[in-house]
Amino acid sequence: MARMKFLCDADRCIECNACVTACKNEHEVPWGINRRRVVTINDGLPGERSVSMACMHCTDAPCASVCPVNCFYTTADGVVLHNKDTCIGCGYCSFACPFGAPQYPQTANFGTRGKMDKCTYCSGGPEADHSQAEYVKYGANRLAEGKLPLCAEMCSTKALLAGDGDIIAEIYRERVVTRGYGSGAWGWRTAYGETVSV
Amino acid sequence: MRLAALALVLMALPVSAQNPVGHGGPVSALDAGAQRVVSGGFDGRVILWHADDGIAARIEHFHSGNVSAVSLLPDGFASAAQDGRVALWRAGQDGPVWATPPGPAPVTALAYADGALAAGFGDGRIGRIALADGSLTAFDAHDGRVTGLAFMADGTLVSVGADLRFARWDAGDRLVARGNLPGLPNGLARAGDVLAVPFADGNLRLMSADGALLPERFLTDRPLIAVASAPGTVAAAAVDGAVWILDLPFLTIRAEVPGGAGPVWALALDEDVLFTAGAQGVIQRFLLADGHPLGASKPVSDGSEQDGSRGAEVWRACAICHSLAPGDHSRAGPSLHGLFGRRIASVEGYAFSPALRDLSIIWTPETLSALFEQGPEAYTPGSRMPDQRIADPEDRAALAEYLAQFAP
Numbered sequence: 219m220a221r222m223k224f225l226c227d228a229d230r231c232i233e234c235n236a237c238v239t240a241c242k243n244e245h246e247v248p249w250g251i252n253r254r255r256v257v258t259i260n261d262g263l264p265g266e267r268s269v270s271m272a273c274m275h276c277t278d279a280p281c282a283s284v285c286p287v288n289c290f291y292t293t294a295d296g297v298v299l300h301n302k303d304t305c306i307g308c309g310y311c312s313f314a315c316p317f318g319a320p321q322y323p324q325t326a327n328f329g330t331r332g333k334m335d336k337c338t339y340c341s342g343g344p345e346a347d348h349s350q351a352e353y354v355k356y357g358a359n360r361l362a363e364g365k366l367p368l369c370a371e372m373c374s375t376k377a378l379l380a381g382d383g384d385i386i387a388e389i390y391r392e393r394v395v396t397r398g399y400g401s402g403a404w405g406w407r408t409a410y411g412e413t414v415s416v
Numbered sequence: 417m418r419l420a421a422l423a424l425v426l427m428a429l430p431v432s433a434q435n436p437v438g439h440g441g442p443v444s445a446l447d448a449g450a451q452r453v454v455s456g457g458f459d460g461r462v463i464l465w466h467a468d469d470g471i472a473a474r475i476e477h478f479h480s481g482n483v484s485a486v487s488l489l490p491d492g493f494a495s496a497a498q499d500g501r502v503a504l505w506r507a508g509q510d511g512p513v514w515a516t517p518p519g520p521a522p523v524t525a526l527a528y529a530d531g532a533l534a535a536g537f538g539d540g541r542i543g544r545i546a547l548a549d550g551s552l553t554a555f556d557a558h559d560g561r562v563t564g565l566a567f568m569a570d571g572t573l574v575s576v577g578a579d580l581r582f583a584r585w586d587a588g589d590r591l592v593a594r595g596n597l598p599g600l601p602n603g604l605a606r607a608g609d610v611l612a613v614p615f616a617d618g619n620l621r622l623m624s625a626d627g628a629l630l631p632e633r634f635l636t637d638r639p640l641i642a643v644a645s646a647p648g649t650v651a652a653a654a655v656d657g658a659v660w661i662l663d664l665p666f667l668t669i670r671a672e673v674p675g676g677a678g679p680v681w682a683l684a685l686d687e688d689v690l691f692t693a694g695a696q697g698v699i700q701r702f703l704l705a706d707g708h709p710l711g712a713s714k715p716v717s718d719g720s721e722q723d724g725s726r727g728a729e730v731w732r733a734c735a736i737c738h739s740l741a742p743g744d745h746s747r748a749g750p751s752l753h754g755l756f757g758r759r760i761a762s763v764e765g766y767a768f769s770p771a772l773r774d775l776s777i778i779w780t781p782e783t784l785s786a787l788f789e790q791g792p793e794a795y796t797p798g799s800r801m802p803d804q805r806i807a808d809p810e811d812r813a814a815l816a817e818y819l820a821q822f823a824p
Binding site: 257259260280283284286287288289303304305306307308309310312313314315316317318322333407408411 | 441442458482484498522538560561578579580596597599600602616617618637638639641655656678679681695732733736737802803804805806807
């Protein structure tokens with residue numbers, strides 16, 4: 219079984235926000251929630267870089283380690299999902315996540331009612347694959363159809379890669395060797411506890 | 417409301433063995449100074465403690481939801497929570513002096529200095545709050561949650577946020593300085609004229625008041641989630657319970673405090689003592705000089721037993737808010753001891769939602785099953801209980817069987 223990962227090549231991201239829009243549309247993510255966002259640092263200045271941020275589906279995920287009701291689980295593909303039936307919206311995972319992934323609906327005060335929402339790596343939730351209940355709570359399940367997350371599929375510069383961690387790391391290595399520079403696979407070490415050595 | 421009974425229980429323990437125990441569930445916020453400690457917890461309580469003997473001087477249950485930030489003031493303290501409210505408490509005065517109205521976003525940070533109080537919110541706003549009447553003036557500061565807030569000595573306000581930005585604001589809320597951060601900040605503490613910021617990438621970084629990055633120390637692979645400072649000293653904590661005491665200005669590690677179980681959400685320093693608190697629900701004390709523990713830790717128990725049954729496993733998700741000890745309503749929800757046969761919202765000693773008091777449900781294994789099949793929003797509308805469901809009928813039956821053991 220592949221270990222699915224995201225890789226964000228900040229040297230390629232052009233801040234087009236197609237990944238954000240694709241995600242929002244594919245899963246009909248409610249108003250006020252973005253499962254993915256693009257953060258630009260040094261905006262308009264030398265050294266400007268943009269990174270596409272969402273849940274990185276960490277190895278030994280910090281969100282899972284702080285959840286007081288154990289609503290997180292990791293699939294055989296290494297995707298970190300959560301059960302909205304169990305989530306109490308306490309907000310602790312948002313303080314533990316290195317990537318600001320957990321989101322809360324603005325229709326409820328977070329911590330009192332709202333259920334946490336985050337990127338599912340386009341692989342649904344604990345409900346039956348492709349069921350209406352799964353779609354309503356978690357969105358589309360592309361992985362069960364043999365497809366990869368739509369954000370990465372839509373990325374015009376292929377700054378955002380999704381797939382087997384070993385394969386996308388190798389693609390990144392080849393890129394860095396070919397172009398002669400690389401500022402690093404953003405967040406890779408924090409999420410997966412290793413660096414992409416070139 | 418003062419809980420003299422709790423104070424008496426704590427007083428019965430030898431001082432050296434005491435650690436403040438009083439929150440029913442995780443402790444999320446701490447502040448300490450002048451021999452006082454104030455804490456806020458997931459149980460919605462704010463507790464003022466005597467720092468020297470660990471006796472609870474005042475317990476207030478005002479907020480709805482997790483109390484996410486607290487700050488000591490010269491003549492009282494301020495508390496703030498996920499209900500979006502900030503409340504001011506003064507010594508000798510019952511109830512809050514004032515409280516801001518419930519807001520659309522949780523309060524994530526509080527800062528106080530020299531008569532000025534400010535709050536950071538989960539939607540990126542920063543609010544200045546007049547101490548005289550609690551009036552709030554807010555402005556948009558960050559694109560995302562404000563994760564740290566502090567006043568500098570010159571009265572300017574510094575903030576960090578989930579938009580990976582640092583900002584400094586003058587008294588007129590004008591931007592004085594702005595900077596980019598290399599990762600997600602999870603707090604902010606002023607240490608003299610520099611700032612200590614714990615990051616989710618495991619680095620503790622020092623910053624100047626203009627946002628320039630100064631020396632940093634990589635502490636762990638796990639996210640750092642709490643920070644506190646005193647002259648010459650910074651303390652930081654991680655999600656796995658590890659706590660470090662570091663010397664300024666180079667962040668040299670002075671001591672590593674043995675980690676407890678689960679995350680340490682809050683730190684505070686007062687003279688020679690470090691206070692830590694988190695998922696264990698207990699406030700622990702350590703000697704700042706070398707990290708030596710002061711008194712034995714006493715973990716919180718909800719009265720339940722993990723007997724290996726499926727019901728006990730399902731119960732784990734309930735235990736964050738409910739105790740099974742008789743009469744223990746210290747958690748966010750009431751004790752479920754002797755649940756079956758009881759009318760809804762009938763147990764003494766817990767402030768139920770008015771909507772629940774109007775219902776006529778008698779708790780039985782069947783009604784409990786219906787609650788978790790339909791969810792509290794449908795079955796007990798108006799409840800403060802989060803809308804949880806248990807999809808598997810066998811799990812619902814196992815939970816009922818487990819709960820039935822805890823009866824008079």
